Amino acid sequence: MKLHARMAAPIKDVHHALTDAGSLRIWLAEHAEVDLPHRYAFWGRDTPEGDAPHQRPLHVDDRTLRFSWLLDGEDTTVEIRLAEESPDSTVLTLSQSHFDYQEMITGSSIRGVLETYWSLAIANLADHLEGRELTPRPDFTSPELKGEFIIDASPEAVFDSLVDSEKVSRWFNFPIEIEPQVGGRYALGGFDAGHAAKIIDLDPGRAMTVDWGDSGVTTWELEGSGGGTRLTFVQSGFDTGRPPYAGWMGWLSGIAELRRFHELDGWRPIWLDADAAEGAAAAG
Incomplete structure (x- = not known):
């Protein structure tokens, strides 16, 4: 590695x-x-x-x-x-x-x-x-996977960067294709990778929930906060005896870059x- x-x-x-x-x-x-x-x-x-x-x-x-x-x-x-x-x-x-x-x-x-x-x-x-x-680190002694983040951008801009395939692929540094609708596919590696999660809830500008099967579901919730956005990110519905820490930290490192994507002039x-x-x- x-x-x-x-x-x-x-x-x-x-x-x-x-x-x-x-x-x-x-x-x-x-x-x-x-x-x-x-x-x-x-x-x-x-x-x-x-x-x-x-x-x-x-x-x-x-x-x-x-x-x-x-x-x-x-x-x-x-x-x-x-x-x-x-x-x-x-x-x-x-x-x-x-x-x-x-x-x-x-x-x-x-x-x-x-x-x-x-x-x-x-x-x-x-x-x-x-x-x-800094982005909050996980607690390996707890099965609770939840984080809150303040992003210096509007909820509309942040939501767009969560559902637009090109933008998500840029800040996550990995190809991701998304069909932003209830029942739509959410595919790490792109649709041709052979496996896709399913969007089970979508409230434009406010929330999205994606079902990953055995790994549980991820939910993004956005609300305005002091001119910026409070992003609450939760993973749930998994076997609490074996929390998916690897995937959770992957998302946390992605959110760190999402914040930089919105907040840094000339971001790279x-x-x-x-x-x-x-x-x-x-x-x-």
Whole structure:
């Protein structure tokens, strides 16, 4: 598993946010302790298997952080590399071993949450570095999957960006096709991907509910708030013994980008593919 993202901050600021315990407690975890090169640990309700710290530092320099993380009995390795794109922009690449997409789909191991866990964490890191409000993290000790977000845009504009296939695909950074009507399809990967959820409720400008089958239903509710929009997002109707944390964090990281999409002049996605990441770093 490998993720690439652009941070709108100098490389030294990104490195500090990655290695300072106080910063980690803001954007990454409920608890964190750092004393490099001897200790690098984070844990808490918003960390997978976060009852206690399970990390051990392996290597750190001014552009690399590598640590082991015991998850579901396997000693995984996380590596974060930084490359300067410009004096005020840094390309971050994060990889983690022992991630399997099948485990993400089936929920058979907590390691299945890793890609979306880090997607949300990196989105929050980007907002932390820019002084923006962070997206709420999940509570792995609770089956309640609900979040509220304030977006500096009108409910009409936000709703349009939730149902327009081209706009959703841009901020979610993944192809999504939508038929915005009750009974219409909502297809991650597009209609040709072979499986689509169903829109079961639609109130233009105010609400939409999508049925994903065994994963439950997702509901977006919008209301005006101080000139902006309060977006309430809920996932329900799933087996509470196995909450779909992986999918939930995928949506949360998407909502972080939805907020940026509406609020930042000249918005561009923080996410890069491998070629774009290498090109951006080389250009710097």
